[in-house]
Amino acid sequence: MVHVAILGFGTVGSGVAEVLTTNGGLIDGRVNNQLRLKYIVDVRDFPDSPYADLFVKDFAVLENDPELDIVVETIGGATIALDFTTRALKAGKSVVTSNKELVATHGYELLQLAREHGCSYLFEASVGGGIPILRPLSSCLAANELEQVTGILNGTTNYILTRMIRAGLTFDQALAEAQANGYAEKDPTADVDGHDACRKICILAALAFGRHVYPDQVPTQGIRGVTLEDVAYADSVGYKIKLLGRALRQPEGKVCAFVAPHLVPGENPLAGVEDVFNAIAVTGNAIGDVMFYGRGAGKLPTASAVVADVIDIAKDLKKDRHNGWEEGSPDLVVSADSLVSAWYVRAQVSADQARKQCGEIHLLARSGAPAGEAAFLTAPMTQPEIQDKLAGLDVGSLFRVLA
């Protein structure tokens, strides 16, 4: 018998309880053991829940129960969740989480703690919701030197951009619709300003390249600056605007990581990822390009990933999973300044002047463009180069084009 506790009975926590119950027989068969949900910790009361008997309010009950093997943390944030995770690991309980903020900010120390106490810290659900990505990255692609990871990592912003592209809604209208549909929070900052995507690319970068990358090391630009004009210009050449989290291997063990809107060519499979779906493309020196696609959020998809981690641990409670990464450092992450790419520019400028300043350009058209506005794609160059060329211009938008 393997005993499990859930911390936080919100969307994901209740989804985990549901999956453990609904698929219980099947899961026990796969673990070759009996998995039993023993506790749910929440400050609230749930007298009508089918799990009402399991609720406790005092975390110490879990800490002191020698029978308890696995703690599922779905509280979120990096305060109480950090405290409980630390105490669980110190008590030798393995912890499974969907909490990207905690992993992105404290992953290294928590992984160390797990190793010291002979237990595991797994977080497949922290990136891409239900999409299997972290385990494939560390096991299925283990024969590869990984070159880069590029992801549509946030379903809310992808939904907003999709509605702008397909329905012609403005950013504000699309955001309001996403909020009405429950795809965006009342305070949408974490999503639309790219912080959520930033945490996820930190975790992917750490796993792909082996050292902790902190959110404050990763330049992050959200989608508030993307306009319907940009969407229309991109569409005129079959490109889609997507918010991408990117991490690229650099010489001497360095990493380049950032989050920003990009123009994605239609033939790139990332261009076809719509609505709340996420996708992560990985390039390795043997495998070439591979992509993982699915629902990046939601109760049951996320619970599916959490429970997969629970099953993995339950199959072998004492296995040393070596699934971690080494310590980060302030000089680990280098700027994207040297990264060459084509650029999309929308500015108040004549075509002639644009050509004069930027050299060879590909002019874009949209119906209803006012006189004096030009949008164009440039030849590949670095960010300092394009910014230098655009000096003095009234630039509305400047986005990279994904190669």
Place this chain on the structure above:
Amino acid sequence: MVHVAILGFGTVGSGVAEVLTTNGGLIDGRVNNQLRLKYIVDVRDFPDSPYADLFVKDFAVLENDPELDIVVETIGGATIALDFTTRALKAGKSVVTSNKELVATHGYELLQLAREHGCSYLFEASVGGGIPILRPLSSCLAANELEQVTGILNGTTNYILTRMIRAGLTFDQALAEAQANGYAEKDPTADVDGHDACRKICILAALAFGRHVYPDQVPTQGIRGVTLEDVAYADSVGYKIKLLGRALRQPEGKVCAFVAPHLVPGENPLAGVEDVFNAIAVTGNAIGDVMFYGRGAGKLPTASAVVADVIDIAKDLKKDRHNGWEEGSPDLVVSADSLVSAWYVRAQVSADQARKQCGEIHLLARSGAPAGEAAFLTAPMTQPEIQDKLAGLDVGSLFRVLA
């Protein structure tokens, strides 16, 4: 030190040697041990190969070397490969393979043999080339009751269909081009008639649903019957014609599996999978839909998957991987007759007559269609139902529409 041998120094075998060499340091780090390529078995001589010292012709050398841990079988086929795999497993050596024919026809017995002799039989590379799919299916999606698996499983046919769609080549022209580019064999039967896709869907079905599914249980239709007319009609409503391998869970532990060309709606991510790329979509009761995408063949991508299996085994040589399935049976696989779907029909018939026979239809148009030809989409119904309705008509093509 973990000792590895490669059987068959063809495209995949030499790719495995290359990956083990190129990424050797990194791989040793991930295994936390030294991986050493000790033998290569091939009937041919390779005096100029950098691995010339490793070649042996007598398999018994491997069988009798107590130091040898892992045998990589990249011979292909189900004769010598079966003999060598059987002998290796009986000698307690774990075997890793990319050989879909062998796994699809003898997987159950070889998995049993591996278990009996305390070693492993792994075959991630047998489906989807480099794409991580088998391990994600059995571990990352372990919390799910799987409902169905749908894949573009053969790169050659996908290349041919892509060229028909994008360049307007006929099937014969596209096949000739694929052969010229090395994407199709001189004898293209296994690919274009769907046998390769059939073997792969057998492996996916067995893993997803837990019992061996044999190729001769799976109705298989290739792409020789797909015409440029069909491609044009499909395109008129934004659909793509794709060869799909499908496996669906049925009541009472039964499985429905088949291979056939389908019309795929443009918004389905499988529609965007082009050229030699493969993709496998999986539906689970918790995760919903998830898709895995990448190169389905090729030297290094396939080698990447093979070496990932080698690394998995090398990390823990004696682990019981339980990665298998149970015995199949003649009544396991049920026909697709009861599977309801919309249908694409191209026939020599008037629109009125088509409507009279098939009820509500959606007529399709293409430029240059001769008088008397009609193509249309039907309402959802079973195969016996549509065949009944089409009785007496001169039907050119009849394909399912993927829901």
